[in-house]
Amino acid sequence: MDTIETHPSIDLPYASPTLMLEDFLPYRLSVLSSTISRTLARLYERRFGITVGEWRVIANLARHGPLSANGVCDRSAMDKVQVSRAVAKAVDGGLIDRSIDPYDRRRSILTLTAKGRSVHDQVLPLAREYQDHLRTALDDEEHAQFLEMLSRLLMRASSPRYLDS
Amino acid sequence: MDTIETHPSIDLPYASPTLMLEDFLPYRLSVLSSTISRTLARLYERRFGITVGEWRVIANLARHGPLSANGVCDRSAMDKVQVSRAVAKAVDGGLIDRSIDPYDRRRSILTLTAKGRSVHDQVLPLAREYQDHLRTALDDEEHAQFLEMLSRLLMRASSPRYLDS
DNA sequence: TATTGTTATACTCTATAACTATA
DNA sequence: TATAGTTATAGAGTATAACAATA
Known part of the structure; x- marks a missing residue:
């Protein structure tokens, strides 16, 4: 609704323009995204003991694997440090198998283990269900x-x- | 690995459905929101030495102040711990004045200082400019x-x- | 007993840089 | 010299609970 008065209220000695936070796009996006992320993070963690980062790696390996760590970076909006840590945790948990590319020994070759595939196949319907709910x-x-x-x-x-x- | 024979594809020994991460709504929201949040956080921090939390408190006080800490919680999607810490930092930086409500001595009364108002008036156009850019x-x-x-x-x-x- | 707000603790996330091993 | 990936470190954010003061 537009203002009736043509100038600011005389009650206030100084009234600068203000921001209606609830209409500020970055704020609105942040509230929605963090609500959703928190929910999913809890879902992944509680039911499967994995982080969102691990899930992203697993989802990419299920779809595009085998991949190098760099290949995961390119597809996951994660940087190489995040990928390295997520992969280390997933390897530790027996979800991902890591070997060395014989044609370039700097590169890793990442694949899902049977257990990793199984976790993927259980998480996927839950992720889809949540997306459908949204x-x-x-x-x-x-x-x-x-x-x-x-x-x-x-x-x-x-x-x-x-x-x- | 599970059954081979019951699966249709000959090429792949086992192909479960997969998730196209780039079409998964929570992922897309998260990438966009964190890109925007990172940009704004850097803007606030580099130019004014304030966190996003402080900015939210300041923006609310500029618009709705004076408020109690609880009043800020209600309007900022922050919990009382986040607000308490953001307020402490802003009080420390001379941006917010904190006094005790004489009618309920558990409550605080938060107002912007002149310096806080000045920071607000400088940040606001930058925030708006970024929103307009988006x-x-x-x-x-x-x-x-x-x-x-x-x-x-x-x-x-x-x-x-x-x-x- | 309940509420306002602060403090403590532990954990996750992020950013940056330094480092290794390979190329 | 450049690239793939790991490790180190410090800072920021988050969750939970305990707590003091007041109602």
Whole structure:
């Protein structure tokens, strides 16, 4: 609703413009994303003892594996340190098998173990179920639009002008 | 590994369904939100030495202040520990004035200092500028739709069924 | 007893850089 | 010299609980 008065209230000696946090896009995104991430993180941790990072690695190996650590980086929005740690934990837990690429001994070859595949096959329906639960908030067209808008926003958010400075 | 014979594909000994991470809504939201949050956190920290938490408290006090710590909690999606720490840092930095409510001596009364107001007035246009930069990815109608979809998704994400368990 | 707010503790996450081994 | 990956370190954020003061 627009203001009726043409100038700020005389009660206030000084009233600078303010931010309605609940309409600030970064805030809104952050609240939604962290609510969802927390829920999923708990789901993965409680039921399967894995972190979100491990899940991302596992999901990528299930779909695209075998991959090197670098291959996982490229597909997971995780940097090499995050991948290294997630992989170490998953190898430790017997979910991932790590060997050395004989053609380039700096590279690793990561594959799911049977146990890792089994965890994947159990987590996947739960992840999908949660996504479907969220998606009941949107119809198919809206969902497509939403994803498309996320893409456009990400391109903007990743633009160099704002990434440093 | 489980059965081979019952699976249709000949090429793959075992191919369970997989998740295309890049189409998984929680993943997409997380990548976008963390890119944006990181950018803003750097902006606030580098130019003004404040955390995102402090900025949220400051923005709320500028708009709705004076508030108690609880009042800030209600409006900022932060819990009382986060608020307590953000307020302590801002009081320490001379941005917020903290006194005790004489009518309920458990409560604090938080107001911006002149310095806090000044920081607010400098951060605000930068925050808006960044939001506007993001918003060039969307037209006005899309932006309204986007915020509205975020609301619906948040209601879903906050539903009790998935918050614990 | 319940509420407001602070403090303690432990754990996760992130960012950066240094390091190794290989190429 | 460059790349793949690991390790080290410190800082920030998060969750939980315990706590003091007040109601």
